[in-house]
Each structure stands twice: as C-alpha cells, then as structure tokens.
Amino acid sequence: xxxxxxxPSRSSFYIDDDFYRDLVDGFxxxxxxxxxxxxxxxxxxxxxxxxxxxxxxDDCRFDDWLGMFAxxxxxxxxxxxxGGDPRHEVAVAFDDRRRLEDRVFRLxxxxxxxxxxxxxxxxxxxxVAVFGTDDPDIVMTRASFLISEFQAGDYRSWAGWYGHRxxxxxxxxxxxxxxxxxxxxxxxxxxxxxxx
Amino acid sequence: MDGLITPRTSPIDGYDFDYLxxxxxxHRQIYTEEPIFKAEMNRVFGAVWxxxxxxxxxxxNDDFVQTWLGQRPLVLVRDSTGKIRALYNRCxxxxxxxxxxxxxxxxxxxxxxxxxxxxxxxxxRGVPWPEGYAEDFSDSKFNLAQVPRVDSYRGFIFGTLxxxxxxxxxxxxxxxxxxxxxxxRHPGGKVSLCNANRLKLHGNWKLVYxxxxxxxxxxxxxxxxxxxxxxxxxxxxxxxxFYKENPDSAPMYVYYFGNGHHFKDKRGNVExxxxxxxxxxxxxxxxxxxxxxxxxxxHPARANExxxxxxxxxxxxxxxxxxxxxxxxxxVVRPLSVTETDTTWWGTAVVDDDNTxxxxxxxINAIRMRTQEGFPNFGEVDDLMNFEQIQVGLQAEEDEWAxxxxxxxxxxxxxxxxxxxxxxxxxDEVFLRxxxxxxxxxxxxxxxxxxxxxx
Numbered sequence: 001x002x003x004x005x006x007x008p009s010r011s012s013f014y015i016d017d018d019f020y021r022d023l024v025d026g027f028x029x030x031x032x033x034x035x036x037x038x039x040x041x042x043x044x045x046x047x048x049x050x051x052x053x054x055x056x057x058d059d060c061r062f063d064d065w066l067g068m069f070a071x072x073x074x075x076x077x078x079x080x081x082x083g084g085d086p087r088h089e090v091a092v093a094f095d096d097r098r099r100l101e102d103r104v105f106r107l108x109x110x111x112x113x114x115x116x117x118x119x120x121x122x123x124x125x126x127x128v129a130v131f132g133t134d135d136p137d138i139v140m141t142r143a144s145f146l147i148s149e150f151q152a153g154d155y156r157s158w159a160g161w162y163g164h165r166x167x168x169x170x171x172x173x174x175x176x177x178x179x180x181x182x183x184x185x186x187x188x189x190x191x192x193x194x195x196x
Numbered sequence: 197m198d199g200l201i202t203p204r205t206s207p208i209d210g211y212d213f214d215y216l217x218x219x220x221x222x223h224r225q226i227y228t229e230e231p232i233f234k235a236e237m238n239r240v241f242g243a244v245w246x247x248x249x250x251x252x253x254x255x256x257n258d259d260f261v262q263t264w265l266g267q268r269p270l271v272l273v274r275d276s277t278g279k280i281r282a283l284y285n286r287c288x289x290x291x292x293x294x295x296x297x298x299x300x301x302x303x304x305x306x307x308x309x310x311x312x313x314x315x316x317x318x319x320x321r322g323v324p325w326p327e328g329y330a331e332d333f334s335d336s337k338f339n340l341a342q343v344p345r346v347d348s349y350r351g352f353i354f355g356t357l358x359x360x361x362x363x364x365x366x367x368x369x370x371x372x373x374x375x376x377x378x379x380x381r382h383p384g385g386k387v388s389l390c391n392a393n394r395l396k397l398h399g400n401w402k403l404v405y406x407x408x409x410x411x412x413x414x415x416x417x418x419x420x421x422x423x424x425x426x427x428x429x430x431x432x433x434x435x436x437x438f439y440k441e442n443p444d445s446a447p448m449y450v451y452y453f454g455n456g457h458h459f460k461d462k463r464g465n466v467e468x469x470x471x472x473x474x475x476x477x478x479x480x481x482x483x484x485x486x487x488x489x490x491x492x493x494x495h496p497a498r499a500n501e502x503x504x505x506x507x508x509x510x511x512x513x514x515x516x517x518x519x520x521x522x523x524x525x526x527x528v529v530r531p532l533s534v535t536e537t538d539t540t541w542w543g544t545a546v547v548d549d550d551n552t553x554x555x556x557x558x559x560i561n562a563i564r565m566r567t568q569e570g571f572p573n574f575g576e577v578d579d580l581m582n583f584e585q586i587q588v589g590l591q592a593e594e595d596e597w598a599x600x601x602x603x604x605x606x607x608x609x610x611x612x613x614x615x616x617x618x619x620x621x622x623x624d625e626v627f628l629r630x631x632x633x634x635x636x637x638x639x640x641x642x643x644x645x646x647x648x649x650x651x
Contacts, residue, residue, distance in 0.1 A: 087561065098482070
C-alpha cells in the first residue's frame, strides 16, 4: 500500500514514529571529530547558508526563510539538554511545517501583541563546524549564535548553538531540521516570541 | 524605625487596604509598591497553603527538587523514610543554600561553604572538627528549618507556615472537586510532570492571578491566536472558537469558591459523555494526523477515548495564590519582585502503570506533548505582553484605580449554591472582586508563622 500524498502545510502525517526515532538518534553523539568535514569549500557553503538565514530573520523575510526549509521539516528549540526526547517531553518550540507556517502567520499579524512593536534583531552566527552522516546527501552543522533583540526600549539577548540538518537536493542545501539550543533552555524566558 | 518590631509583625504603614480594595475597583499601589509586595510574602504566601510541587517530581525515597514558598528557597524532598518534607534551603550555620542542584536524589545535603551536613529529613548529621565547638549538635536548633505543615491532595503538594491555617482540604474547599475531576480523567487518577514551558514577565504576580479566570480578554488579547487557528478552512470548530460569539451566551461559566480560589468551566461547550468530543475541538499539532490514524488502526474500539487523553479539557482551575490548571498544564507562579514574576507551565504526561491503555500510552503522549506546546507559544506570550503593559500604565500615580466591576449591580446575573459558590457568566469579573476581598482580609491579618526543626 502506498502512502497517500499529504500536503505538510495542511496535515502532519510525516511526524511519525520513524521521524521521532531518526530525530533523537540523529541528534545524539553526532559532533565527533572523525565525522567532521574540514573541507573549506564545504564549510564555507554551510556558513554562507547560515549567514543568509540570519539575514532573512533579521530582515523579517519570513517567507524567504521558510523557503530554506524542506517541505517535511522541523524547527526545534528544546527545553532539555541536547534535546531530550520530544516524545515525552515538552519543548520551547517543536514546529512541523504547518506549525512553522502558523508561527509566521501569527508573527506577521498586527495583533500578535508580543511583537507589537516588532522586535529588531541582529544575529551573529559563528564557529561553524560541519559533520558528515551515513547519507552522503545529508550533513549536520553546529554553529554558535548570539541574537541581540531590541523592543520598546528594552535590550535583551539570546545565546546558544544551532544544530542544522541539511539535505542536498541536487541544486541546493535545504533544512530538514533546525535545532536551536539556548544556553538558558531550562530557565524562565521573557517574551520568547521571535524566531531564534 | 524603632528597631523593635520585626518586619514580619509590623503593620503595613501608610497603606489602608479598605481604601486600596474597594467593591468595584482596586488601587494601582497593590501592583506597584515594594512594601506591599514584601508584606504579601508573609501575609499571603506565609498565611495560606501554597503549592510547592507535584509528587511525580519526587517519585522515590531520597528524591528532591528545589522549590519556593514566596521568596523562601526550599528543597522539596521525599526523605529516606518516604515522608515528604519542605526543607529550607538554608544552612543553619551561616545561611548559605545547601542544595545547588535543581533536582536529583540525595540522602544528605552538605553545605559547600563549611561542610555542615544534613540528612534529607533536615536533621544535622555532622560538622567538620566538632571539637572546635563548646557544645555538641544534638540540639534540634541546628537542624534545617522546614515548613511545619506539608500535605498533598491528589498528587499536588502544598505547604503552609501558618499554624492558624485550616487543614488543606478545608482550605481547598469546593475547588477540590474540579481538581479531582481533572486528575481522574487520566488512568489511575494521576499524571506525571514532563518538563515545562517557562516564561517570565516584568509585571506583578497578581496580574497573572487576575487573568486566570478572565473570559473577557480572550478574543482581544488572543486575537492573533484565534486568527491563526482559523486560517485554514475546516478549522471552524477547533481551539478557542467557542469565544467567537458573545461568550456570555455560551454554556461556560466563572465560579468563585472562597479562599481566593476560582474556576472557569468551559466544558459545557463539549459533549462530555461522548468519547472523542475533546479531540474534535483540539487545535492542530505536529504529528496529530499520523498518530490519530495509528490509534484508530490499532485500537479501533478505544481510539476516541485515547485521543481525548491527548487533548485537553477546557477548564481553568485557579488555586490561590500560585497554582493554575489550564488544559493539561500545571502552571505555577513564582513572585520574584514587585515587578517580576516567573510563570512555569509544566507539561503533564499520561502514565499507565497498570497497562489499562493497551500499550497506547506512548502514542498518546507523543501527541499530548505537541498539543501542550501550542498555547504557551502562540497565546500566553501575548497575555504576558499585555500584563507588562499594565505594569507600565500603572506607573501613573494620580490615575489611581483599576476597575473590577463587570457584572456588578446587574440583576439576575449570579447564582449562589449551598456551599457559597458564586456562579456567573464567562466574562464576568465577580471572581476578581471576591478574590480581592479575601486578599484584603489576608493583608490585614497577622498569620502565626512558624518553622519546624524537630524531626
């Protein structure tokens, strides 16, 4: 029996048992020295991608940002160290394609009071390292981030590291998973409404 | 300052609570004044039963978790004999915290400063080089202080410092019933905490309590969430859509129970005896279609029942002063200062110790984690901004009042049952007026605050 085609913007069949298992496995013990890809061209391509992502988010180009993701994607901000197991833990954010589009829809609404006025952000992405996986078309990156946020006279910052799981489509790299690990993932967060 | 009166027993100079809390309005100063906040930490948080934690956080003997009673740092423990205690996280020697880990398991706590060691019963175990002291340490005055009265109801652990407080069940009164109903829809009549969505606001803690049974703000404060939930066709009956029409003509009500507790019951909007009714109104969540199809395939006779466990019941149960049940969340409020508050939305998981769910518990929880992440992400952040902006607005000193009079003076608006519970329409502010009367009583009453050291 072949699975019916489902539009991931409308329904969520792809967040299934295999997805969760591969996610937890894929984000466990992946930053090994032996898996690191030191080829400068590969690292530069990934760094370029992450810097473009930061630029899109700083400029509130959310549709362009969404376009960097694969259709069956995940945006994940864990509330547990190194991610934990999202099957039985809540996360700060765990957005599939539909919920990510919900998030962007809400952020661009004039009635999202947590973003009135809209936050201004400046993101630094650095310390990019690239790691290979068993699949030659999939690599993972680790990068540090520091987001300065200014809103209504208030200046605050978010720090941590990103884990991106990237897929080579034949044309370009697309995000399968973006994991944002806050250094204060287990603390109470004030107005965590921007996209990290 | 005559120096003779301790802060705990001093009157709150300059504040007349009969003036500050009126029938139809409250004064801005109860949200803005540092002396009032400091008094609340004793006269409210020191006087009533305060929620400290959940039994599932300390399931085994020797388990502990840090918690707070107002601003008092505590370690909630299940000691080596199984007794639940709320120890002060404060070395009797020089005052340092003895436990620096958020949670874990330990038979004893050793102060990192000078090495004084205490059993998890609070009893002092020993001090380094005791020959340097003229007295031995058999006197209980060297044991860790602990909350003298700790009790549980249906997994919720409360403590009070006030020897005059009634027994916990009497304090809860009628709010015990919806609490029990909320727990009892789960197998074995229990849930387990499973990490939290943790939020912080620059605003007074009462702004959270004021909002917790407020049916008036929903379509305005949560306008972006309602639009988001309805952006896809076919979503008309999902989420919070029963607020679309005038909420006062829908079968949902606000209740005031006494002792500051209140309750918003929206369950009248669903057919409670129909399996699957809760699931039908649940908003969308990652993986819901896959896991629904799986449960229907593998458990055709019980799938609706299981899916209802992944969904939440539309009810807000508010236990004064710091515990809120909203949907499947256990929200705990921690006052940090007069203008800063943490609100921690603990997620809850279904547990199935007796395997009454035919092995479906993991699939149920895989949906339930995702349904719980929706509101903190897309709803609560907007409320918190509005609370923060109240705090900004209330800085205007000469504009003194915030109004609480919605419904006041209208005929045939309320009913009162034999237990004294007041019932009104969903957007009514009767719960505010009534809880503030209790707050005024507390703020003008001196509690008999005690700590225990005898084991």
